[in-house]
Amino acid sequence: MGLLIDGVWHRDDETAGRGGRFERQASTFRDWISADGSTPYPAAAGRYHLYVSLACPWAHRTLIVRRLKGLTDAVGVSVVDPLMGESGWTLPEGADPINGARALHEIYTRARPDYTGRVTVPVLWDTRTGTIVSNESADIIRMLNHGFGALASGPDLYPAPLRAEIDRMNAKLYDTLNNGVYKAGFATTQAAYEEAVAAVFETLDAMEARLAHQRYLVDGAITEADWRAFTTLIRFDAVYHGHFKCNVRRVEDYPNLAGYVRELYQVPGVAATVDLDQIKRHYYASHRRINPTGIVPVGPAVDYATPHGRDRLRAA
Structure with missing residues (x-):
């Protein structure tokens, strides 16, 4: 680095x-x-x-x-x-x-x-x-x-009535998901890796359960908590699952999480910020200690533009 x-x-x-x-x-x-x-x-x-x-x-x-x-x-x-x-x-x-x-x-x-x-x-x-x-x-x-x-225009992503809940969600997701995948991927002992990867999947399991009955992480509207989660989730199957050995399950294996990622991806303007080619090239070709050959995988083939089905849940 x-x-x-x-x-x-x-x-x-x-x-x-x-x-x-x-x-x-x-x-x-x-x-x-x-x-x-x-x-x-x-x-x-x-x-x-x-x-x-x-x-x-x-x-x-x-x-x-x-x-x-x-x-x-x-x-x-x-x-x-x-x-x-x-x-x-x-x-x-x-x-x-x-x-x-x-x-x-x-x-x-x-x-x-x-x-x-x-x-x-x-x-x-x-x-x-x-x-x-x-x-x-x-x-x-x-x-x-x-x-x-x-x-500026557009929605308030950190509205005053929801700030305490957003902050709690951010703190949890930062430690065990956003930074958690790095803790797993860059661990240099088996114990450190297993500790980190267990926390990653405990968090994904909890998110899947939460999103089964509410549309967004803080049930009201899309907030900064959703976007902080999204940038990790959109990389998960392409990079963290294989490259960082977070391979217990894929995001695609979670029905609610998979639909949630698609809904956020389909918010106008967001897809243009996602470059999976650059994402994969960076991780697989830059981290030579983890991937000495620098070979970048072709897959996975995930279509984030397909229907998300999240509109079945009412946003508060």
């Missing part, structure tokens, strides 16, 4: 922490865009720019919310190459009209020349001050949801 140490790039494949367990680094840049000008980063069209990977579930969240909130013209995007090599995330020539960078770590050192840490996507960049506003996807989707004021 690689990291910067005092602003110098180092190639480093080590992902496991204590006891063979994968440990994710906390995000470093945590500033905010505000609609009311209460922060150093006021809402403005054309001022902010996203650096994303179409393969990354964390970055995928931001692309979905940007589109659902009608901010595609207000917030620009640069897409990194799906293959992560010696230089980490890299940008194809001409992909970065803002900084002209060819590697994402250049963006981090422009913001902080002595930066130490992992170089991750997404990155929300401020063109006015020339720095990173945030590299935390959970914060970025909330900024896109309510930080752009009148520039």
